[in-house]
């Protein structure tokens with residue numbers, strides 16, 4: 001009998017312990033799923049907010065490359081200094097608006113990538129970031145070019161309109177700021193980004209048809225090099241010893257998919273067209289080569305790398321009735337023009 005009671009007791013204790021354990025497990029599961037739900041909600045909110053780091057009307061810290069001084073200024077003041085430094089203010093207002101949005105997108109992308117370090121957001125060196133002159137400097141440059149006071153006022157008003165009327169508008173692809181590359185001129189066709197700099201293809205930076213006014217002064221240009229000058233620069237750059245005979249047989253070795261020159265053959269070496277552009281100040285890699293008795297002649301078409309928006313093309317399309325959104329969507333395939341939330 002005693003033994004029976006004992007085992008009953010033992011059984012009851014086991015049941016109680018088991019119930020407690022089950023209760024605790026249940027509590028834990030409930031708590032965890034609640035926590036997971038909260039986390040999920042939070043992540044969703046973060047993603048919605050930060051897919052693009054949407055921040056309107058920002059203050060930009062600009063590094064002046066000559067003095068290394070950093071000046072904080074309103075984004076609109078900064079863009080008023082960028083747009084006419086990158087595109088002639090005589091261009092059509094719709095082209096200037098497109099340039100303002102390209103510059104704004106470039107700036108915000110640069111800000112979130114911290115490409116300028118922690119102290120500044122962007123610099124005024126056009127080979128590193130974007131060209132920028134403050135208002136006083138711009139006015140003195142324009143005066144030196146012989147612009148009248150009326151013309152300077154007209155240009156400044158146009159720049160102001162281009163910046164303010166497109167305020168907070170940026171170019172996005174899949175919810176991210178695009179790499180807003182642009183160049184001066186690429187008559188006929190723009191270029192695929194991977195064909196120029198290698199690396200990844202970008203669906204919005206692909207070659208598109210391009211129409212450009214024919215009276216643009218840099219539509220075609222020519223660089224004539226004596227064999228001796230060509231030889232000395234190539235030998236120095238590539239640590240080789242090319243000869244006069246090699247120069248006589250210089251030829252284009254490979255084209256990009258849009259028809260620019262990718263590289264040329266000089267003797268036994270392959271020289272990248274982008275290197276030639278830098279070495280011999282060619283205006284673009286869209287060129288033909290003529291060889292004379294003792295000279296190499298580069299007959300060049302267009303100006304710049306050819307990727308993204310063509311500025312001359314933007315002006316041309318604007319004169320044909322395209323608005324700034326048409327222009328942007330023409331040069332950057334599949335993008336959206338979005339307005340940053342000011343709340």
Ligand SMILES: [Zn+2]
Nearest residue numbers: 122123128129
């Ligand atoms: Zn920079």
